[in-house]
Amino acid sequence: MSTRGNPLIADALARLLQLRTPRVAPQLSFAELPARTETVTIPTRHGDVRAVVYWPADRGELPPVYVNFHGGGFVIRHPEQDDPLCRYLAASAGVAVVNVDYDVAPRHRFPDPVEEAYDAVCWAAGPGHGWDGSRLCVGGQSAGGSLAAGAARLALEEGGPEIALQVLHYPLLDIATPQRDKRADGLPVFSIPVEKVYDAVYLPSLPARQDRLASPAWGANADGLAGIAPALLITCECDLLHDEGAAFAAKLAAVGALREHRDLAGAGHGYNLYVKDRALVEGTYALIARHAAAATAGAAAGATAVRAAGPAGRGQLASA
Numbered sequence: 001m002s003t004r005g006n007p008l009i010a011d012a013l014a015r016l017l018q019l020r021t022p023r024v025a026p027q028l029s030f031a032e033l034p035a036r037t038e039t040v041t042i043p044t045r046h047g048d049v050r051a052v053v054y055w056p057a058d059r060g061e062l063p064p065v066y067v068n069f070h071g072g073g074f075v076i077r078h079p080e081q082d083d084p085l086c087r088y089l090a091a092s093a094g095v096a097v098v099n100v101d102y103d104v105a106p107r108h109r110f111p112d113p114v115e116e117a118y119d120a121v122c123w124a125a126g127p128g129h130g131w132d133g134s135r136l137c138v139g140g141q142s143a144g145g146s147l148a149a150g151a152a153r154l155a156l157e158e159g160g161p162e163i164a165l166q167v168l169h170y171p172l173l174d175i176a177t178p179q180r181d182k183r184a185d186g187l188p189v190f191s192i193p194v195e196k197v198y199d200a201v202y203l204p205s206l207p208a209r210q211d212r213l214a215s216p217a218w219g220a221n222a223d224g225l226a227g228i229a230p231a232l233l234i235t236c237e238c239d240l241l242h243d244e245g246a247a248f249a250a251k252l253a254a255v256g257a258l259r260e261h262r263d264l265a266g267a268g269h270g271y272n273l274y275v276k277d278r279a280l281v282e283g284t285y286a287l288i289a290r291h292a293a294a295a296t297a298g299a300a301a302g303a304t305a306v307r308a309a310g311p312a313g314r315g316q317l318a319s320a
Contacts, residue, residue, distance in 0.1 A: 035087045052101075056093075079101045111213055117151040118150065139169065167291065177244070222247070222252075
């Protein structure tokens with residue numbers, strides 16, 4: 001029986017998956033990059049969520065901010081797997097990276113995570129955090145890319161905050177289309193089993209899977225996006241999610257909201273967590289860093305040489 005038709009089985013499998021601890025290949029950890037981090041608490045409509053801020057070394061003025069959402073099929077809650085990317089962006093793009101530990105299914109099904117993502121972006125755009133919230137990027141990979149796209153869509157619909165760049169890294173953009181219909185003939189495809197567990201747990205109903213915030217590339221959901229934040233969209237050739245990413249890139253291009261679509265030849269889903277080719281991963285991270293730096297270039301609003309401490313008790317500084 002399909003897990004889509006049996007939510008109890010899907011929920012049980014999801015809880016088993018949550019016991020796993022995903023590990024990034026050592027050569028892809030970028031451990032040589034120093035990271036000065038701070039743990040913060042972000043208020044959202046569904047309750048407080050935790051995040052880790054990665055500060056750039058040069059903080060002579062208020063840096064831009066990059067809000068990051070990790071992958072994991074909306075079920076796996078391990079934001080630390082994005083530590084290498086966060087280190088790299090803080091060091092190379094000069095941005096403060098807010099790595100958000102959003103709530104996951106089955107306890108928090110759609111639309112909770114995407115609403116938390118948008119609330120986190122609104123919070124990051126506000127004053128008093130030690131960065132310039134007017135120079136703001138959002139990004140994520142896999143399910144995190146879906147949340148970043150959803151946050152950008154809500155920012156468009158709600159009239160803000162202004163997002164300088166959305167980075168969609170092998171994003172999940174069409175949950176409505178069954179996995180069996182995504183396979184490309186003759187292509188060695190590797191991807192997460194989204195139909196078997198993840199989408200069944202996160203979006204048990206068909207109307208939810210067809211929602212514009214869950215499946216922004218499905219049907220006509222990507223129509224009428226004029227004014228949305230410009231995007232860097234990265235797809236992997238050997239990924240079940242490739243075609244929906246490419247289709248979404250074309251829709252963004254049609255309204256002038258595509259900065260670049262980079263298709264990684266021979267790469268599969270989650271490549272930056274397990275491949276032995278560090279040059280491929282570093283090349284992608286450098287691409288993201290260049291776009292983030294370019295999108296947030298300019299004088300910092302209200303720049304100051306001293307970072308505000310923020311609300312008392314909201315954060316703890318640590319070095320790693």
